[in-house]
Amino acid sequence: MGNLLEKLEKYYNEDYLPMHMPGHKRNIELLGEKLPYKIDITEIDGFDDLHHASGIIKNIEDKARKIYGSKRSFILVNGSTCGILAGIRSVVNFGDKVLVARNCHKSVYNAIEINGLNPIYMLPQIGKDGIDRNIDSKQVEEKLKENKDIKLVILTSPTYEGVISDIEAIVDIAHKYDVPVLVDEAHGAHLRFMKGLKDKEALNSGADIVIQSLHKTLPALTGTALLHIQGDLVKEQNVARELSIFETSSPSYILMSSIEECLDIIENRGKELFEEYQNNLKYFYNEVKNLKNLKILGNEIENKDYYDFGKIVIKTNKTNITGKELSDILRKEYKIELEMSSINYALAMTSICDNKENFERLIDALKKIEGSLEEKKEISNNYDIILPKKEISILEAIKNNNSEFKDYNELKGRISKEYIWVYPPGIPLITPGEVINDDIIRKIEEFGKSGIEVRTTFDKFPKIEVIK
Numbered sequence: 001m002g003n004l005l006e007k008l009e010k011y012y013n014e015d016y017l018p019m020h021m022p023g024h025k026r027n028i029e030l031l032g033e034k035l036p037y038k039i040d041i042t043e044i045d046g047f048d049d050l051h052h053a054s055g056i057i058k059n060i061e062d063k064a065r066k067i068y069g070s071k072r073s074f075i076l077v078n079g080s081t082c083g084i085l086a087g088i089r090s091v092v093n094f095g096d097k098v099l100v101a102r103n104c105h106k107s108v109y110n111a112i113e114i115n116g117l118n119p120i121y122m123l124p125q126i127g128k129d130g131i132d133r134n135i136d137s138k139q140v141e142e143k144l145k146e147n148k149d150i151k152l153v154i155l156t157s158p159t160y161e162g163v164i165s166d167i168e169a170i171v172d173i174a175h176k177y178d179v180p181v182l183v184d185e186a187h188g189a190h191l192r193f194m195k196g197l198k199d200k201e202a203l204n205s206g207a208d209i210v211i212q213s214l215h216k217t218l219p220a221l222t223g224t225a226l227l228h229i230q231g232d233l234v235k236e237q238n239v240a241r242e243l244s245i246f247e248t249s250s251p252s253y254i255l256m257s258s259i260e261e262c263l264d265i266i267e268n269r270g271k272e273l274f275e276e277y278q279n280n281l282k283y284f285y286n287e288v289k290n291l292k293n294l295k296i297l298g299n300e301i302e303n304k305d306y307y308d309f310g311k312i313v314i315k316t317n318k319t320n321i322t323g324k325e326l327s328d329i330l331r332k333e334y335k336i337e338l339e340m341s342s343i344n345y346a347l348a349m350t351s352i353c354d355n356k357e358n359f360e361r362l363i364d365a366l367k368k369i370e371g372s373l374e375e376k377k378e379i380s381n382n383y384d385i386i387l388p389k390k391e392i393s394i395l396e397a398i399k400n401n402n403s404e405f406k407d408y409n410e411l412k413g414r415i416s417k418e419y420i421w422v423y424p425p426g427i428p429l430i431t432p433g434e435v436i437n438d439d440i441i442r443k444i445e446e447f448g449k450s451g452i453e454v455r456t457t458f459d460k461f462p463k464i465e466v467i468k
């Protein structure tokens with residue numbers, strides 16, 4: 001069958017006249033070659049069809065299936081986002097009850113909204129540093145026992161910061177109740193290839209639907225992802241149909257080739273590349289373990305067996321700078337751009353494409369920055385979470401236009417039409433349809449005093465839209 005990229009390149013050289021989409025017509029005389037017009041085609045004869053794959057695209061899906069050991073793997077070009085929307089809708093009916101980790105990505109909340117779902121929330125453990133830890137399987141058991149009508153368990157593992165939950169224990173419990181488990185493993189497409197983490201990976205732990213962004217932690221272009229299924233609790237045809245709703249009908253061949261290239265690299269050179277990567281990570285963590293004030297989460301995390309060391313979380317809470325300031329210094333003075341920064345930490349993402357010099361550059365920068373920092377007593381924020389009362393569903397709140405904007409501190413007892421978030425811990429303080437209470441107003445004030453930015457759906461904070 002061959003490789004998609006090679007076939008696209010060969011096709012370009014065969015000089016076919018493209019009387020079809022895309023409109024650039026591979027005219028590089030007019031457009032130049034800075035962008036890959038030459039291999040950007042649509043579903044023409046011989047190039048298969050993502051939504052009815054039977055040829056060269058099916059071949060890529062089969063490669064993914066074999067590498068990850070799933071029953072069926074779908075390749076995605078609209079990121080994990082479309083996989084999460086499709087995966088959830090493939091299992092639930094409108095209005096169903098679902099068990100959801102409260103620290104899920106917004107795509108999960110969007111699925112809750114459009115399917116009118118009734119979410120029962122599980123809270124992650126929160127570290128003293130405010131960073132989310134795992135979802136405890138005991139909570140899954142409790143909630144499933146209390147709510148016999150739950151139709152799906154949804155959680156994120158690993159988290160953005162690299163914390164992995166015990167999916168095997170969670171799946172064992174959920175399956176006892178015949179409930180499937182969907183794991184948002186957007187940050188874990190590489191786990192399977194990391195020594196010590198293979199059996200912590202969601203598919204290997206028995207999850208029914210697993211969605212992984214290839215572009216986040218593996219060498220693949222932005223927007224590429226995989227959706228895997230296994231077992232009998234999820235129907236392949238339902239997933240395929242939902243993907244045809246949530247994913248573009250004009251999938252990029254460049255992105256699909258990138259998925260295949262990524263899978264080929266893993267298959268052909270994965271062992272060697274991951275070995276080198278893990279050695280580099282070991283070297284990094286060892287070099288920074290004696291920093292006095294800047295602390296790295298991986299060196300301090302309680303459960304090292306359930307942690308992805310590829311996420312380098314640099315904590316600044318014992319220093320006189322914020323995570324954001326650290327990230328600014330690294331950018332301006334060392335030309336190192338991090339993935340994200342928060343009040344108390346900044347996050348560097350790494351992959352098999354980082355060589356030893358990259359790690360050395362970061363080590364060197366952190367050691368130099370550390371020397372110029374003052375030690376500060378750690379402020380202990382209260383990150384405890386009390387779930388607010390739900391009055392109406394997210395969907396009902398979003399669709400209710402009888403609403404008004406008011407200052408947050410005048411809103412006790414009112415139903416929010418917006419999400420209110422803070423990072424960390426990235427858990428919504430409130431979702432649309434929940435009631436703003438004293439505790440939330442006090443929390444917003446507390447976060448404000450420590451300089452933590454409060455974000456809202458419509459970006460008008462301190463004003464928040466509420467139902468009249």
Ligand SMILES: Cc1ncc(COP(=O)(O)O)c(C=O)c1O
Pocket residue numbers: 078079080081082105107156159160184186187213223224225
């Ligand atoms: C935990 C988590 N899930 C899902 C997504 C969505 O992934 P994608 O950007 O591939 O659509 C993200 C993106 O940041 C994420 O962090």
